[in-house]
Amino acid sequence: MEKIAVDMDGVLADVYEQLFAMDEKDFGKRKTWDDVAGKSENETFPRIRDYLYKEGFFRTMKVINGSQPVIEKLNRAYDLYIVSGATEFPLSLSEKQTWLNEHFPFITWQQMVFCGSKQIIQADIMIDDHFKNLNFFKGRTSILFTQPHNAYEDNGRHRRVNNWQEIAEILL
Amino acid sequence: MEKIAVDMDGVLADVYEQLFAMDEKDFGKRKTWDDVAGKSENETFPRIRDYLYKEGFFRTMKVINGSQPVIEKLNRAYDLYIVSGATEFPLSLSEKQTWLNEHFPFITWQQMVFCGSKQIIQADIMIDDHFKNLNFFKGRTSILFTQPHNAYEDNGRHRRVNNWQEIAEILL
DSSP states (O other): OOEEEEOOBTTTBOHHHHHHHHHHHHHSSOOOHHHHTTSOHHHHOTTHHHHHTSTTTTTTOOBOTTHHHHHHHHHHHSEEEEEEEOTTSTTHHHHHHHHHHHHOTTSOGGGEEEESOSTTBOOSEEEESOHHHHTTOOSSEEEEEOOGGGTTOOOSSSEEESSHHHHHHHHO | OOEEEEOOBTTTBOHHHHHHHHHHHHHSSOOOHHHHTTSOHHHHOTTHHHHHHSTTTTTTOOBOTTHHHHHHHHHHHSEEEEEEEOTTSTTHHHHHHHHHHHHOTTSOGGGEEEESOSTTBOOSEEEESOHHHHTTOOSSEEEEEOOGGGTTOOOSSSEEESSHHHHHHHHO
16 A cells, blocks of 8 residues: 655645634735735734744634545555654644644544654655755655645646646556 | 764663662572573573563663763764664653753754664664664664573574674774
């Protein structure tokens, strides 16, 4: 069975929705996709570091549309792991695990990986929204999940998808 | 630079010392190495599940003798990661990170991995006290760190070490 490593933030958990809401609360106006596309999250949201360190940030994220049924099917067809950068934000460790248990209850603790760098991860397929993770990946297929920060970037090495339906078409 | 994956429990953190102390408190007599060698931790300590779920268990472990100076040197010579099974015990996630920050302050968040199964880990060298982790490892060198539970077992596939001085001799 092939191994698949699935990122959380920006792939399963809707980071931008959370950032948009907190940024709007601080600055009075909700940013649009066009405001943020092609810029890093740090450029886009001046107070992002405060948000990421805030209790509840990772616990209360919305689930990205369409991810649950596809993950459930992938989980039967592949040796699936959720691999999430978490150690940079110590609060996020338990919040992320609780979040996964709530929204993806069929994912067992054996399938969860909370790390810093993903350069130590070995799998056949990786789904991620960050080039910094995909560029080091040595498996057969690396899939870039579109998020505003990567919207206008392409190094030709990864297969871009815009939603979970496209992932289902490629992998199922 | 070669990648090295170092386990925490039973390699950096002295699990048996913690279990001996808690078991003695419950049953009035401190077990010896001979009482526990060759048996799994579950066989040895009747209340181990309670201990592992107890707040503070992972936070207050003693550091295994000799590990700090050798890890500090390995950290300069290798691309070093601490890879620890943690997701089975949700409290352990933040306790383990805090413990690492206290006792190995030169280890950055980028180098920490908290997981369930280690089958997704890819490195050149792995140091661990459990066959269940080492047997799946595909790197060049797997090192079995002696602990009572593995003391009389040998499948001929891993290099056994009894202390950190022996690791230094092999790897530095």
